[in-house]
Amino acid sequence: MFCSMKNPVQRRYVIRCWIGALLVVLLTLVAALSFRVAHLRGPLMYPMATLPALPIIWVLIETGRYLAEEKDEFQRNVLVQCLLGGIGGTLALTTVWGNLEHFAQVPHLDLILIYAIFWFFAALTYPVVYRRYR
Amino acid sequence: MKNRLKVLRAERDWSQADLAERLEVSRQSVNAIETGKFDPSLPLAFKLARLFGMRIEEIFEESGQ
Numbered sequence: 001m002f003c004s005m006k007n008p009v010q011r012r013y014v015i016r017c018w019i020g021a022l023l024v025v026l027l028t029l030v031a032a033l034s035f036r037v038a039h040l041r042g043p044l045m046y047p048m049a050t051l052p053a054l055p056i057i058w059v060l061i062e063t064g065r066y067l068a069e070e071k072d073e074f075q076r077n078v079l080v081q082c083l084l085g086g087i088g089g090t091l092a093l094t095t096v097w098g099n100l101e102h103f104a105q106v107p108h109l110d111l112i113l114i115y116a117i118f119w120f121f122a123a124l125t126y127p128v129v130y131r132r133y134r
Numbered sequence: 135m136k137n138r139l140k141v142l143r144a145e146r147d148w149s150q151a152d153l154a155e156r157l158e159v160s161r162q163s164v165n166a167i168e169t170g171k172f173d174p175s176l177p178l179a180f181k182l183a184r185l186f187g188m189r190i191e192e193i194f195e196e197s198g199q
Contacts (some may be wrong), residue, residue, distance in 0.1 A: 007160065073175050074163035133166040 010075070013066040020062070023055035056115050078129055085125025093117060097104045136195045139168045144185050156185055170197075 034040040034048050063083070070076045094114070100106040143153050150168070154161040156177070166172035174182065183190045 072159045073178060074166055074172055075160055077172070094149055131170075133162065133171050 007070075007071045007072065007075070009066060009071070013062060017047025017059055020055045020059035020105045023058075024052055027052040045055045074133075076134070078126075082122045082125045085129070086120075086122030089124065090114060090118045093121075108123065135173050135197055136170055137167065138195075139164070139182070139191055142188075142193065143168075153185075157181055 026097070031048055031052050035045075040048055064077075067076055067079065068077075096107065097106070097109045101108060135137070143150070147195065148156075150164045151161045154164045159178070163172070166193075167174050167178075179190050183193060186193060
């Protein structure tokens with residue numbers, strides 16, 4: 001995401017994002033195996049189903065921490081604009097899709113995809129923002 | 135906001151990367167400020183002024199003035 005990785009705060013943030021992404025994959029796999037192979041039932045179902053969301057929440061907290069720790073105000077500004085792009089894109093898409101579901105009976109959009117959609121739009125915003133300052 | 139950063143930098147024979155290192159920001163930040171596409175905060179403007187030994191208003195000029 002960032003063009004310069006000399007900045008230790010950026011490096012730490014990117015590393016934590018990668019760890020978070022790996023944990024999401026790993027814990028999703030664990031949850032999927034628990035439900036599909038081990039046929040998990042009972043009260044354990046809830047914490048197990050929540051497990052893959054924990055690294056996602058952690059990455060969101062790390063994003064806030066990065067914004068608080070980053071001393072380079074320009075880089076902070078670029079990331080904030082990307083996050084706004086992500087939020088705006090996600091809200092727009094899910095609102096349009098919600099209306100389509102409600103009125104035109106299109107297939108249901110699984111809420112589990114929201115986080116991926118958010119980062120998709122944030123990543124899409126990055127080159128647009130960066131081009132403005134080039 | 136217009137500024138004289140490019141000239142001041144050239145007078146000292148500094149590259150954008152040199153200035154960025156002195157300011158502890160990225161080269162992209164220096165470029166964005168220099169081209170007038172990003173206005174620095176007051177603390178960064180003071181840091182720039184101190185670095186060049188000038189007052190802020192000798193470096194930056196409000197657009198349209």
